[in-house]
Structures are given as C-alpha cells and as structure tokens.
Amino acid sequence: MIDFILVYKTSTLTTERQEHKHKTYLESLRKLGLTLEEVHFSVDDDVVFVKIFAPDKVLYAYANLFDIDLDCQHFEYRPYIPPPRDFLATPLTNPNINDPIYSRAPKSISGEISQEITSAERILVIYQILSRAIWGDGRGDYGIHKLIDSNTFIDAFPLHDGNYEWTVSGPLNDRQLLALYWGSFDCWHKEQPINLVEKYLGTEFGLYFAWLGFYIKMLIPASVCSILVCIYGLATMATPMNSVGTEICASKFLMCPKCHYRKCPRERLSNSCIFAQLSYLFDNWCAVLFAVIMSLWATVFMELWQRQESVLSLQWNLRSVEYTRYSLRPQYLEAAVAKRYSSVTNKMEPYVPPGQTCIRFTVTIVTITLLLLIMILATFGVMVYRIAVNLIIVKNAKVNILDSKSGAWVATFTGALLSSVFIFFFQWFYEYIALVLTNLECHRTQSSYSNAYIFKSYALAFTNNYSALFYIAFFKGKFYTHPGDQTMWERIGGLSTDICDPSGCVVDLNVLLLIIMTFKAVASNVLQVYIPKIKERINKVLSKVRQDNLPQWEREYLMAKVDEFFIVKEYMDMVIQYGFVTFFIMGFPLAPLFALINNVIELRVDASKVIKSYRRPIPSKVAGIGAWFAILQAMTYIGVLTNALIIAFTSNFLEKLISHVGGDQYSFLNQTLSVFNMNDFYILDQSNVSFTENTCYYPGKRYSPDHQLSLQRRKGFWYLLSIKFGVVVLFEHVVIIIKGLLAYAIPDMPFSVKQQINYQERLHKKLRMKTLNQEYLKNMQDVKRIVEEEKRKMEQVMKDTRSGK
Template sequence: MMIVSSVLDEKSGNGINNMADRGNMLPGHTETDNLNQNKDTVFFRDGVRRIDFVLSYVDDRDGEKKQERRKQFEANLLKAGLELETEDKSDSDDGKTYFLKVHAPWEVLATYADVLKIKVPFKASDMIHTQEVPLEWLSRPFRLPERVMRPEPDYFTSPFDKGKIDFFLINDKETFFPPSTRNRIVYYILARCPYYKEDRKEKDKKGIKRLLSNGTYTAAFPLHDCRYWKRARNTECESERYNLYRHWAGFLSFYKEQPLNLIRKYYGEKIGIYFAWLGFYTEMLFFAAVMGVICFTYGVLSYDDNISSKEICDADIGGSIVMCPLCDKKCSYWKLNSTCLSSWQSHLFDNEGTVFFAIFMGIWVTLFLEFWKRRQARLEYEWDLVDLEEEQQQLMIRPEFEIKCTGRRLNRITQEMEPYLPATSKCARFCLSGATVLFWMSLIVACIIGVIAYRLAVFAAFASIMKDSPTRKIQLLGSLITPQLATSVTASCINFVIIMILNFFYERVAIWITDLEIPKTHLEYENKLTMKMFFFQFVNYYSSCFYVAFFKGKFVGHPGDYTYMFGWSKLRNEECDPGGCLIELTTQLVIVMVGKQLWGNIQEALLPLMRNWWGSRKARNHPEQQYSRWEQDHDLLNFTQLGLFYEYLEMVIQFGFITLFVASFPLAPLLALCNNILEVRVDAWKFTTQFRRPVAAKARNIGAWQEILNVVAILSVVTNAFIMAFTSDMIPRLVYLYANHDSHEASMSGYVNNSLSVYNISQIPLYSQPEEGESPAWYNNQTITTCRYRDYRYPPGHPRQYAHTMQFWHILAAKLAFIIIMEHVVFVVKFFVAWMIPDVPSEVKARIKRERYLIQEYLHNYEVEKLKIQLSQSFTVDPPSHLRSSSEKCEVLSECL
C-alpha cells in the first residue's frame, strides 16, 4: 500500500493531501463521487485505510506557535511511519475545526506490537470449555446470543514477534490487529512523539497530552465503529457498538448477563475488568439484600412482641415517667411516652435478627472477595492477562516522568539507562504530599465538628419550638417530628451538602499532589491517586456516621455534672433517646447514602445527555451522510484517564456504607442492589452513546481497589461489633433478660424503668434549669421532685449517689465480651473460608499450564522446521565438495536434520 504523506502548507501549517488522495482514488471513482461520498465512515477517503485516531484543532489567527508545533508534530508522526489525512475546516459543522485523521500501516503496527509484547493468536484452541451452569435451561432467559457473548473464536496466543511473522495466524494484515489494539498502539506513539525540530532537543516538548493541555490540539480520540442505533452501512466495518447498545446498554436488559468478551474486545481489558467486577458485585448483593429483607421482616413481624416499646407508649408507665431536660435553659421536662414512635422505629432495625445479620455480612464480605478473586483469575486466563505485567511497566513509563526527571541511571533488570527521581527530591515531594493530605483531612474533621456544634446549638431551638401544645393537632405532629429527629435530619442534610462541596476540592487537590510526586508508571500514578482520594472520601463520607455511632450519647455525664463541647456552656453534649442512638445512625446513613446515589445518577445520566445535546445542536440539521463519523464523536464527551477511577470510587464508597454500618440498617444492601442494577445500564449507556471511544488499555485486576476492599472488609467486622455493643440496646436488653429467670415476656417487663436512673430536681444547677415559661402545662414542681435520665447510677440518698452501679459494669463487661466473641467468630470463619476457597480455580491452573506447554512445543517445532528449511536450502545451493553422489548428499542431510 502506498504511504501518502501530508503536504505541509507553509502558510497555515496544516496537513493537506487532497491532490495525493485524488491520485489514489479507487478504480471507478470520480472526483465528484469522492467529494459526495458518505462521511459516516471509519476509513480514509480512499475507503481502504482505517482511521485509527483523530486529532482536532482550531486554526487561530494569532496561533503561530501552535501552527509551528502542529507542523513539527505531524512531520515527526510521518517519520514514525504513520499516515495522515486532513479534513478542512470548511467541511466541519462550526466552519473552524480541522480534523487530522491518523492511520497506522502494517509495518508500524507490527513494530510496536513487538515492543509492547501484545499477545496475538498462533493456533486455534483445542481445549474443551466445561459447562459452568449445570442447569442451562434455568439460565437461558438471562443469556445473550453466542455471537454477542463470544464475538471471536478461542485461540492460543503468544507475544507478537516481528521476526516470526509466519508463526502467527495472519489471514489479513489489515484486520489482524483489532481496532482496540490499533488505537492503543497509535496512542503510544502519539504520547511520545516530540514536536521540536531535530536541531533543538527539548525533552519537555513531546506527547499529545502536552499539546492538548496547551491548546495546540483541542481533542484526540479513536473512533467508534458506527452509530449505536443502527448497523454500519459498510459491510467491512464492525457493528460492535450497535450490538453493545442493543444487548447491553438498554435498561430492559437489566436481567441479562453482560457481554464481557465484547466489552473487552471493543473497549479493552481495563474497562472490561471494571464491568466484570461491577456485575459480580451486583450479583453478590442479591444474597445480602435477601438476608437484609428477612431480618427487616423479622423486625416487622415481632412488632407486637416489643415489650419495651409497649411500656414506653403506655400512658400508665411511659406517661408517668418524667425525664430530665435534654439541654440547658430552653429544654424542659418531658414524658417518656413522647418517644413512642421512635422506639417502635428503633425496633425495626434493633432486634435479635440484627446480630445475626451483622455476623452474616462479615462472612458475606469474605465470600464476595474470595469468589471475585476466582472470577478474576478466570478472566485473566480467558483474556490473555496471566503473564501481563500491567502493560510491561518498564516500557510504559509516563511521559511526564521522562520529561521532569533529567537524571539517568542504569536499570539493573534491563541493563539500560533510564530516567529516575533522586531520593532527596522524592522524599521532599512525599513529605509535602503527606502534609497536604493531613491538612485537608483535618479540614474535613473541622467541618464535622462544625456540624456537631450545629446539632448542639439548634437542638435547644427545636426543643423550644416543639414543646407541648394544648392543641391536639400540634401534639400529634410533635409526636412524629421530635427535636432529636428534626436536629438529626437537618444536620444530615447540611453534612451531605458539605460533603458534595468538599468533594469538588478534594478531586483537584488529590490530582495536584499526585502530579507533584511524579509517579513513574501509569499504574503507580493510578494507585497513588486511588489511595489519596479514598482517604479523603472515607473521612468525608463516613465521619458523621462514626460520630453518631460511637460518640453521640457516650460522653454526656449526668444531671448536675454534664459534659460540654470544648467546655462551652452553651454546647452541652447530645444524649440519645431512651431507645438508643441506632435510629439516628440509620437516619444519617440513609440520607447520605441515598443522597449520594441520587446525585451520582443525576450527574452520570442527565448532565452528559444535556451537554452532548447542546454540543451537537448545529449538526442536527445536516444530512445524515454528511455528519461525519469524526464530527459525531467529537461532539461527544471525552472519557478522561480518570473516568474509570471515579466509577470505582463511587462503588467502593457504597461498599463501605453497606458493610461498615450495615448493622444499623439491614435494608442498605437492597438499596445498593437497586442502585447497581441501574448503575450497570447507566454506565453502559454512557460508554456507548455519550462518551468518545476510550483508548484501550490492559489491566490484570482492579488494582489498588482490591486492597482497599480488603481493609474495609476487616474494618467492617470491628465497626459492626462496636455498633451492636455500644450503639444498639441489644446487650443491655440481653443482660436484663438473662438476669431474670422468668419467661421471655415477663423477664423483659420493667426493662425501661430499670434502664433509667433517678435525679433529684432540686439538685439541678441553676444554669441547667429550664427558663421560666419553658415548662409544659402538666409540670408541677410541688408534686414532681425527681426526673429520670438514661444511665445506670445510684439514686439520690444512696451512700454512693450518682455513681455507676454494678449493673453498669456488668453491661460494660458484656459489651466487651460480645465484641471479642463476635470479632473472633467472624474472623475465624473469614480466614477459614479464605483458606478453603483457592484464589485460582484448579481448572484454570491446569489450562494455564497446558497452554504454556503447547506454546513451548509449537515454538520448538517452528524453530526446528525453520532450521530444516535453512539447512535444505544451504545444501541445495552450495553442497560440500567431498559429497559427489546425490545419495551421499541426502544421507548427510538427513543425519543433520
């Protein structure tokens, strides 16, 4: 094939090859046909050479420097062997955008496939795939057509070697490398191609990424193969995007399996691994959601057996218990039965089934992680990722690292000189990065303290507003919206808004300090950014839940000796309801978790749709065939290098919600399941319709996210054990239950009265007493001399009045014992399950060994056959002089072979 070089226009610096293209038109085509051809194509104007990449730019009047950069860059691309073709701005929608189309010929593809060690087929696989699903008829409704699930045959593969072309199965050089591999190779060249003259070696002037950042080019992207809503007209062009949209991106396909092999073929292994993980996570959530619904149903069915709530709501029991004020000055005395509704709500989530569910989730997390390792190992084998070292990291040094690190040293492994970052510079950058992370995490903590101060400050205001009213209507409303509930809901909403605002800054800070560290490889860059962003998000999203779960109501003190925040008399620490703080933790969890998921879905679905609609508004009136493939993709959103990172981050944060605090809300896995069913299809819809085609990349696994999931899994066992012990009222109830040897119902009678201590109202300090006019109408200080509060302390008149009783220490010991027992039981089961389930299935191990053996055998036979041919040719052309007869020649030749 003739290589067509761009003729550089000295005036504009733009690549123009119209004359060359006219000379290379296909037979039977005229110039008029060429000008009126369908522009919705992925080929050059000759209809033969495939467009592997597209660069766009705007020819600014004052952009002489940019023109010079483009001229040098395109000249260097031509020297690298790439072929270019330019679309003039007069043919674009806006009349000012040029499109530079890039094609990689066979020689370039073969050279860089050898450099990147890309695996290609050399023999059709003869290994039999075992049936994974024994009852195939049951799974038939969930399956997709075989042509979609397996878009290409199964082959044995080996790293490409340009010197052994005839070893590989090459039927057609133009289609041997799939489009995803082609665009990956071209991007590798673009990322390292300089844009300076030969006589000026300026190391910092190289790579398309830098040209995009300084505005020389406005976009760089590979093309989608066709429109997503219809098949490609050209029979030689694939319709994989159409198949993905039809069988994967539609919401009506939510119950169908994902075409992972087609996703991998079209988008590359890195994106394929993400969707494989997301799909597997969603499948495993189904079992957690079912168990959570069962536990919640148990709480509903045992509603009438809740003796504690009955006592609280009873007019003779709860209605006769006068509680001490919950804040100073503005809060007055209140009756226990005013918390009737919240006590019933607490029982739905705080019951005997919650303990079982917390233990179940600890085991579920282990099963999820272990089974995912097995699924991942199977994908590594099927997708030729077993021997992959993450794109051969030594070959994939980031261009930014090469530019900024001027020093060079010998690599002990490759024995080649390579750039490196001095230890002193690395240490200084690391310290600055660590200090920045600590500063911003401290800022999160400061914001949380501010929200806590808000809770303490407004509680008194809500208590004053919602005090008892003689109007029954307001009384009923007050029973539904208590000061505690109003404070918790408003504080949760404010906290959610703060989280969203801080996220905006954290993303930029994390990227800035990661760039400051100058990671060597793309994998190292992503891992460092992942850890920083997760630390930020972990503190940002979970700190408020940790406060409610482990701090609220734990350091209150007692009437006459209350504890104040920072010693400020106006900020008295919050108390929990007599039913416990678990319902408030549930409220906090639901608002933050559901709010994040709703906001995330709006951002992922509506914003890209509106932006693309606005960006393509000028092209909607054009004839379909004149709306070129490169303009269609140019109007779409750019899928950045960190696009997949944010998808992982969203799911891992959700994973933390359903594991760290699941004991407070058993329905959390159900909400996550419903969200993820939508998430899979929304992400698929975005990738196929709203984003430009990403540059294909390889990845063996989910990277640093695997370690983060492992840490969250271990931490979840500890947090749920502490929630059950210190946030829930389960342990005090069990201690009271087993302290009485009567029947279950009889033994729980009197628990509410037992859990409340007595204080003498006359001993309440003046600064804590309710102000005049704040007391309810039923309060009479002549007849009511004591009030109750939530604690286990001796009553007034006792020799050790207001000191903790022995029951308090018994309950504390029971809580600590429960934590130790639960953690050990769950951890023992976790480690046993992890030991029992191999990370790599035995079948996959056998297949890997078999394939390696066959590769060695075929390579050996190939070399032997090649040697035979060389020896035969040498004997035929120039036989040894002492061999006279042909029989002697044949005998010696056979002995040599």
C-alpha cells in the same frame, strides 16, 4: 476506516514555534507509517480535523514494539464460560446461528477469537504512537498531550464504530449491539455481554463491568436475608421478644429536659414508643446473626471474585500484562535528570534523588492531613447545626411534646441532607487535589501512579462519606453526663448534650444511612445521565452547530470527553456503597436491598452513557482491578470491627443477653435509666411546666440523688463496659478466624483452570528445553567440526615437517 482524530485551530498557531511543533509532529506521524488527511469543520473553517489511518502491517509492528499482546496472536488456552440460562440470555450472550441478527454481525456475536487486529487494539497502538511521536529537539519534546497543553492541538480522540441507533437491515457494528443488548433498561435482568464489552472498550472497562455484575449477583442472597430480618422484626414486634419496646410504651416515667434554657419541654418516656418499635425492627438477635453472616459474605464475595478474575484474565489474555505494567512513565523520565547504576539491569538508569522524593511526599502527607481535618470539622459543624436547629425550633414554639418531636425530626433530616451535600461538594474538590498531589509525587511506573491516586482518593472519600455515620454510631450521646451539668453546654458547641432517643441511636443511624444512600443514588444517576448531554449541548452552542446531519468525527467532537480516571470514579461510588453495606449492616439491615436496586439501575446507566453519551474511551490493558482489591479486602476487616462495636455499644442486644446469661430479667427502665431530682435543675422555669413530678429520668447508669455517690457511675457500669470490650474482641477474632478458614477453603482459581495453566507451562518448558538442546547439540557439532579441522591442520603440519617441506 478512520482510526483516530486530531483537532487543531489555525488561529492558535500564532507563533513560529507553534507552527514548527505542529508541522514537525504531523511529519513525524507520517514517517512512522501513519496516513493523515485534513478536513475543515463544516460550521467553522478555523477548526481542522486530522483523520489518521494506519495500515495493518504498521500496527502489527508497533504492537510488538510496545509489548501489546494482540488477541489474534494469542493461541494459549482460554477457559470455556458456559452461557447463561434462557431467561437471562441475549443474542450476544447465547448466540444462535439461525437468528437473523447473527448473520448481520457474525464476528461479534459468535464470540470467536478475532483473526485480525480489533478496533480497540488499533486505537491502543495508535495512541501509543501519538504519545511517543517527536515534535522538537528537546529531551521532553514528544507526545500529543504536551501539544494539547500548549494549544498546538486542541483535542485528540478515537471514533466509535459508527452510530448506535439500530438499523433493520445491513451489517451491525459493535456499538449498535451493545446499545441494544447492554445499554438498554429493557435488559436490566439480562446477563452482560462482557466479552464484547472488553473487546470494544478495553480490559479496564471490561473488568469494572464484570466486577459490578458479580457484585450485583452477590447482593441478591444478601438482600433476601435482609428482607427476612425485617419480616422477623415485624412479626415479633408485638411479642415479649420486644421487651424494651413494651417497657417504653407502657412507661409513665417523665424524662428530664434535654436543653438548659427556660421553658425547655419535658416529655413522657412513652412518647418514644414509635422510636422503640423501629429500633427493635433492626435491633434483635436475627439482625446480630445477619451481621455475622454479612461479615462472612464479604469474604466469600472477595474469594469468588478472585476466581472470576482469574478466569477473565485467561479469557482476555491479561497474564502478559504483569510484565509490562512496571515500565517507566515518560513523566518520570523527564523529571529524573540524575542517573545511577542498576545491579539488576547492569546499566545506568534515571532516578529522582531521595531528598526530592521526601519533600514531595511530605507535601502530600501534610495536605491530605489538612483535608481530612477539614472534613471532620465539617461533620462536627453539621452536628452542631442539628443541636442548634432543634433548640431554635423548640425554644420559639409552644411548650408541648409535638414541638419537641418535630424539632428533633427536622434537625435529623436537614442535618442528614446537609451531610449529603457536603459529601458531594468535597467529592469534586478532593478528586482534583488528589490528582495534583499524585502528579507532584512523580511516580516511577504507571501502576504506582494509578495506585497512589486511588489510595489518596479513597482515604479522603472514606472520611468524607463515613464521618457522620461513625459519629452517630459510636460517639453520639457518649459524652452526656447528667441534667444540670453546666460544663456540657460550654464544651465544643454543646456537642456533649447531643443525645439519642431513650430507645437508642439505631434509628438515628438508620435515618442517616437511608438519606445518604438514597440521595447519593438519585443524585449520582441523574447527574450521570444529564451531565454528558448538557456538555454536548454547550459544545453545540459554542460551536454554533444547528444541523444534525454532521459527519461522525464532528458529532463526536461535540460529545463529552472520557478523562483519564473516568473508571476510577465509577469504582469509587461502588466501593463507598460497599462500605455502607458492610460497615453498618447491624444498624441498617436493608442496606443490601437498597444497594441491589441502585446497582441494577447504575449498571445500565453506566453502560448507556459510555456507549451513547460519551466519546469512545482509549482502551487499556490492566491485569486486574488492582488497588481496589486491596481496599475491598481491608474494608471487610473494618466491617467486622464496626459491626462488633455497634452490637456492643450502639444496640441494646448485648445488655439484654448479659442479663439473661446472669439469670436476671432485663429491665430497660431499671438498668438503663437514672433518676434525677428536678429541684436541682435550677435553670428550668417551673411556672411553665405542666408536670407536677419532682423527679425525672435520663439515659445514664448513675446513682440517684439520695445516694452517697450521687450522680457518679454505678458499680455495674464498669463491669458491663469491660464485658462489652471483651465481646468485641471475641466477636472480631472468631469472625476473622472463620473468614480465614473460608478464604483457605475457597481456591483463588478454579482447579480446571489451574490445571490447564500448569499444563501449558510444562509445554512451554519442554519447548524451551528442546530449543536449548538443539542449540547445544548444534554448538557441540560446531565445536567438534572445529576440533577436527584443527586436528587435520596439525597432522598436515607434522606431515610437512617430516617430509622436510
């Protein structure tokens, strides 16, 4: 069986140094015990494939050297995972010994612990050998990656187990089983064969798909609740519960112009009737209750995932990984030319001087700050674009209400699409920048390196994906003063004039969330399906391949590569979506339902592309989802705060509640709108206005023109504002306290698993004590024997002395 493939071109070995590196490296691999076989590309003799074979005894020896805990050598307790129900089961998740499929792949389907090193473990060990084999005499002259960078080799990759196409007879490989029972859309409702996924792709991929599957399960009750919220909103829309919608639809108020130029249209408040009804659909007491439930749902999700992760950690033998994750990176050893004494290891260790580290991290901080500012400016540009488009459409059209509404809709939808395009553009850009900066920082361990890249990428993704949503939820319309205020049109591109519909900003938030989530879901899934196929087609064209019956190593050489942070990008998409679900659930209760539908498709798309469209990834052992858990924990707390702010400042729920508590009947018209004298709006061309009223209304709690405090804030405005801030603080603290109690009540590890671990640790302790006692007794016996011998010698000396010898 071929374990690994190296690829080089004879035409690139143009210098004596490259030939020496190439020859020395291959000779090093042979000396390390690997068997090599070279074969030319069938369509290009310039390309040479080096097939690597490794004997089992060599792999066992190096696995022990590299601290890789093999599955077949692990005999500790493994928790029992019950099979799924029949309608969720497949031959891989609920094996049946009488099934004909079982007899064709008994080792894979049975789920039993392998008695020999698996193909994924073979790849992992060989990859470690390739990364350490020497090809020169210099300090850093080792590793396949540097040879690839210098074009001495052009590629290195492991092979899949075989073809993924199903066969009706003969033995089945793991790739065929996963392609049919995991990567197929026919199994969209089936349980994942997560143990076989981990066995074939490694623990990093196994944990990602386990987390994604668990996330989908947790979204099901959240989606049911979101549907119930919408049903309640539809059922009570025409009742007195929807007092704001009723008032707006029945109102005869004339709203003030939203722009400053001549021929600016005016409209009746009743024209916002549809917006008011849509706002109530997502802005009612049931939606507020749902926001609280979702905040607690996030805590339950995280705690239950910890339990699941602890079980998988035992099932996949990951507890030992904790001790090897802090080994030094080769890149750090090359950069750390200085050495210092370590009081821990009692020897000299390499290190990077603090001055260099400070400079590296300063560059990172400055660069990340600039990127964040650029993204915020892009969001600001989209907002200005929306204002400009709306004004252009209205200004160049006939003065009627239809033109005004169409301009607002066109600006809203095109602005949302432009925001989505910016999100995709910046995503490709900041991933590259984050990688460059992480390499510049020269991290000591692989764990630190990976976490630094993830945190930087997420910080940039957070700003990129949520800036526009935070603007609409918390800032849009908050800088508006009153009609006729000329300073509004002179500040930051007229952004102060960007106000929501009189019914509120909830509809705008809904539209933007809906478009971004839909656009990202469709674009992401389409790109994930077609990009690897396009890359493979391009590789075939460049290599001038026309036939299909190529050897396996040649077919996979033409397939798309799996890069180092492939799985990080998959996590990023899901974590960003998790933010949409938790941050703005009050503004868009249907977000869990949209996320559920997308994730069911996403899981099968990811499974299919990994098994069918990409080369086999190099397996790796990780202790858990790592930095993503800390990010998700932080997001649950941010979600509590954002939903509290939306309830207080974006929706109308809190104002209605305060009025009812105070014994007054809430009136949207009297308590939210202010009157303005049209005669003071001198810019308006009265000759082009069909309305005869001298007064109009605008959103703002200000005194009327005939009041002595004309256009200033009403007295109750500051009182209401202070209550809102108080409610935010109270809501946040109450929910966080409940979250803490839930987290305390749900153990991070099942009791049976914890009990078995403690039992194992006691057995290990007893075994160690027994070994130490044996060593102690043996030493004591040796000491006693030496003492007795010395005593006999002394007695003999004394005896000889007395006898005069």
